[in-house]
Amino acid sequence: xxxxxxxxxxxxxxxxxxxxxxxxxxxxxxxxxxxxxxxxxxxxxxxxxxxxxxxxxxxxxxxxxxxxxxxxxxxxxxxxxxxxxxxxxxxxxxxxxxxxxxxxxxxxxxxxxxxxxxxxxxxxxxxxxxxxxxxxxxxxxxxxxxxxxxxxxxxxxxxxxxxxxxxxxxxxxxxxxxxxxxxxxxxxxxxxxxxxxxxxxxxxxxxxxxxxxxxxxxxxxxxxxxxxxxxxxxxxxxxxxxxxxxxxxxxxxxxxxxxxxxxxxxxxxxxxxxxxxxxxxxxxxxxxxxxxxxxxxxxxxxxxxxxxxxxxxxxxxxxxx
Numbered sequence: 001x002x003x004x005x006x007x008x009x010x011x012x013x014x015x016x017x018x019x020x021x022x023x024x025x026x027x028x029x030x031x032x033x034x035x036x037x038x039x040x041x042x043x044x045x046x047x048x049x050x051x052x053x054x055x056x057x058x059x060x061x062x063x064x065x066x067x068x069x070x071x072x073x074x075x076x077x078x079x080x081x082x083x084x085x086x087x088x089x090x091x092x093x094x095x096x097x098x099x100x101x102x103x104x105x106x107x108x109x110x111x112x113x114x115x116x117x118x119x120x121x122x123x124x125x126x127x128x129x130x131x132x133x134x135x136x137x138x139x140x141x142x143x144x145x146x147x148x149x150x151x152x153x154x155x156x157x158x159x160x161x162x163x164x165x166x167x168x169x170x171x172x173x174x175x176x177x178x179x180x181x182x183x184x185x186x187x188x189x190x191x192x193x194x195x196x197x198x199x200x201x202x203x204x205x206x207x208x209x210x211x212x213x214x215x216x217x218x219x220x221x222x223x224x225x226x227x228x229x230x231x232x233x234x235x236x237x238x239x240x241x242x243x244x245x246x247x248x249x250x251x252x253x254x255x256x257x258x259x260x261x262x263x264x265x266x267x268x269x270x271x272x273x274x275x276x277x278x279x280x281x282x283x284x285x286x287x288x289x290x291x292x293x294x295x296x297x298x299x300x301x302x303x304x305x306x307x308x309x310x311x312x313x314x315x316x317x318x319x320x321x
Contacts, residue, residue: 008105008106008107008108009079009080009081009082009106009107009108009109009110010081010082010083010084010101010106010108010109010110010141011067011070011071011074011081011082011083011084011109011110011112011305012083012084012085012086012094012097012098012101012109012110012111012112012130013063013066013067013070013083013084013085013086013112013113013114013301014085014086014087014088014094014111014112014113014114014126014129014130015059015060015063015085015087015088015113015114015261016059016087016088016089016263017057017059017060017087017088017089017090017091018056018057018058018059018060018087018090018263018264019050019056019057019090020056020057020060020090021055021056022047022050022051022055022056024056024090025043025046025047025050026038026043026047028089028090029042029043029046031089031090032089042227049264049268050264052268052272053264053267053268053271053272054267057263057264058261058262058263058267059261059262059263060085060087060090060091060092062261062262062292062293063085063087063114063261064085065292065293066085066114066261066292066293066297066298066301067083067084067085068083069293069295069298070083070298070301070302070305071083073298073299073301073302074302074305074306077302077306079306081110081305082101082104082106084097084100084101085097086098086130088125088126088129094126094129094130094133095129095132095133095136098130098133098134098137099133099137101141102137102138102139102140102141106141107139107141107142108141108142108144109134109141109142109143109144110143110144110145110146110305111126111127111130111143111144111145111146112146112149112301112304112305113126113127113146114260114261115258115259115260116148116149116150116152116155116201116205116260116300117148117150117184117197117198117201117202117205117258118147118148118150118197118198118201119187119196119197119198121187121188121189121198122185122187122198123147123148127145127147130143130145131143131145146304146305148197148201149300149301149303149304150201150202150204150205151201151204151205151208152299152300152303152304153208154296154297154299154300154303155205155296155297155300156205156208156209156211156212157212157296158291158294158296158297158300159205159209159255159257159288159291160209160212160213161296162255162288162289162291163180163209163213163216163253163255163288164213165288165289166253166286166287166288166289167213167216167253169286170251170253170284170286175250175251175284175286177217178249178250178251178252178253178284178286179217179218179219179244179249179251179252179253180216180217180218180219180252180253180255181218181219181220181221181237181240181241181244181252181253181254181255182206182209182218182219182220182221182255182257183220183221183222183223183237183254183255183256183257183258183270184202184220184222184223184256184257184258184259185222185223185224185258185259185265186222186223186224186225186226186232186233186234186236187222187232187233188226188228188230188231188232188233189230189231190231190233193233199233202220202257202258203220205257206218206220206257209255209257219240219243219244221234221235221236221237221239221240222234222235222236222237223236223237223256223258223265223269223270223274224265224269237254237270237274238274238277241274241277241278241281241283242281244281244283245281245282245283249283250283250284251283251284251285251286252278252283252284252285252286253286253287253288254270254274254285254286254287254288255287255288256270256287256288256290257288259290260290260291260292260297261290261291261292262290262292266287266290270287271287274287275287
């Protein structure tokens with residue numbers, strides 16, 4: 001007689017993914033572009049970017065660490081749950097993870113994106129991919145979807161502590177009262193920013209972070225505009241750095257709170273490109289560390305996983321896509 005599975009419940013942490021090595025860059029970009037061939041000059045550009053951050057993306061490995069930490073955290077709460085990772089692009093794919101979990105006998109699955117802020121462009125796509133994968137299984141598990149977890153106090157506290165640490169570090173170097181520039185990934189095609197959930201949730205989390213800090217002077221900007229034509233959310237981080245220099249700022253502390261993990265947008269767009277721009281402008285530059293597997297982030301993930309409300313049995317529903 002077969003032994004019952006250790007866990008009947010699972011949490012799937014979903015992230016964008018990334019190439020593990022330079023030879024993986026071209027297939028990753030092809031997957032990102034929906035199977036379309038990538039111009040060779042674009043492949044070479046991104047190979048160089050990944051080369052400059054160490055030869056590949058750390059995102060998958062960081063997400064695995066987060067999943068392991070979350071599994072331990074849930075077990076400590078008396079909730080045994082298998083915590084897995086699934087990438088929207090690259091491997092392991094969301095569908096691959098779902099198949100593996102169903103084969104293990106999981107009958108309840110919570111989908112949790114590794115971005116706290118909801119948008120149809122990002123989170124909606126992840127949740128759609130998850131629903132599709134569940135629908136295609138022979139025995140669909142009960143599905144719970146976390147659309148957003150930006151409001152969790154542990155998340156704001158985790159970011160606030162990172163900001164406080166860097167402010168003290170700068171002060172130790174004689175740099176006081178820097179401009180604090182909060183950044184998040186830009187989005188294309190937003191018709192009404194004032195009602196866009198992504199914009200509203202970012203503003204709420206930024207406010208919550210600020211309430212946990214001493215008085216600071218801060219601005220907000222969007223970073224990492226993509227190649228898609230048409231308008232993207234602004235102002236851009238590049239514009240804000242230029243503005244800071246024009247207005248006589250001496251130092252800028254960048255807080256990329258739109259991300260919770262190190263990825264290309266942090267390690268290249270911020271750490272390399274923005275730092276170089278600041279150097280050209282004569283600005284002292286620093287950035288906060290990413291949360292990665294910080295215990296407070298794991299607390300926030302646990303709260304989100306345990307409070308997930310919308311559920312289906314593999315049928316369409318949940319977050320819009």
